[in-house]
Amino acid sequence: MKIFQRSIHSTIREDDERKWIVNSDFLDLEHSIHLELTIDTKSGEVISASAQMSKSPFTRCMKALEGVRKLEGMKIERGILSLVHKEFSGHKSCTHLMELIIDSIRLVGMMRVGGRAGYPGVYRSGETEDEKIARITPKLKNTCLVFTER
DSSP states (O other), X not given: OOOOOEXXXXXXXXXXXXXXXXXXXXXXXXXXXXXXXXXETTTOBEEEEEEEEEEOSSGGGGGGGGGGGGGTTOBSSTTHHHXXXXXXXXXXXXXXXXHHHHHXXXXXXXXXXXXXXXXXXXXXXXXXXHHHHHHHHHHHTTSSSTTOOO
């Protein structure tokens, strides 16, 4: 028997060639939180950050939203998750908001790494699956089962 359900859903859309808009939603029985980040695609810098809570167990939860702007200026690169934990953990914020931020950052990180590896165009080429994997493996080597060096 299920006793609780939670969902995190994140999307990235290209605003223009220099900006991505990341929209992430956290939904459970007591929370509805929305996060929006604008990311510079070249540098990985968070240009803008905003969040809303349309549902929370306590009105005091809303205070956690004030800190989201601390993300602005951070770069999505090695070490950012430590910074996020430092800024948003414990009494400083909301664990659910932090979870949403981390999910968004990981998604952007994966897209940036995949982009450098030529992954976004993988479905548009006329290559076979083995050719695509062989082309991409040097840049994504050992990042998952498919790109494991044999």
